[in-house]
Amino acid sequence: MNDLESRQLRYFVAVAEELNFGRAAERLGMAQPPLSRAIRELERGLGVRLFERTTRQVGLTPAGEVLLRDARTALEAITAAARRAAHAGRPAPELRLALKADFDAGLLPQFLAAYRREPEAIPVELVLGGRGDQEAALRDGRADVAVLPELTDGRGLDAEPLLTEPRLVALAASDPLAARSSLSLADFAGRVLPDGRPAELGGPPPGPDGGG
Known part of the structure; x- marks a missing residue:
């Protein structure tokens, strides 16, 4: 062959x-x-x-x-x-950081400040996109590093968790689940979110405008 x-x-x-x-x-x-x-x-x-x-x-x-x-x-x-x-052959290369605007959990200033203290730091270019675009940017060479809520396919990528946040849910006071002190996604089986998705999936939809 x-x-x-x-x-x-x-x-x-x-x-x-x-x-x-x-x-x-x-x-x-x-x-x-x-x-x-x-x-x-x-x-x-x-x-x-x-x-x-x-x-x-x-x-x-x-x-x-x-x-x-x-x-x-x-x-x-x-x-x-x-x-x-x-990109590497440019006279003044930059570190391309992909993220969704307003989806860095307030960590971006800390990232940039810590990186700029590195002796070999180079200028940082922000590559902004919708939710779910960051992983694609890493894979197709548009970005060198990314801040994203989760990896859908971690093959070939190195990832490190930076922050863990609790999930929150808004319920009517009369809802039977409202009296519970803690809930799991399984508790929402059979329910539907306002956008029509099954509630047990949790989180915002993966499209460009899907929450954040």
Whole structure:
């Protein structure tokens, strides 16, 4: 088997996400025949079928599902490597700190003050984003370090807890749970939050505007 090329992975991911060769070709800005040919060559090189094709639909095989997961990770790593190299080569590099505005628990001034006392400290650039953007910024090379409420996928990242805060809940005085001195998320099973999510999940939604 020949080494995989990033071009092959991009082609494969486009088809795997669209599950349609025509839409994938349009997304990639190329004609469909060379895309189909590239996927066949990829399957031949790997010695496995990545897609189940019929006249009506395209689906991933188990091997294709595995490759899709790893291909996304590999492409993210390639993009991140290029961004980090370009950033490191700048005449005046900066430490890029990703965080959501007003979501640092008041710790940001302490972070910056402590870091600036380090002999090899460099200027800090704040990379602001919505809730959930910080982990993506680390993975794709837009940030070097981040302050975030939690990791959804810690693979390949080093993390250190900085602060633990208790969860709070607002209940009507007449609610049976209001008389309890302590509660767990399991106590809210079957209840729904105002935004429609199951209450036992707790916390704000992970979208860009999800709380904080």
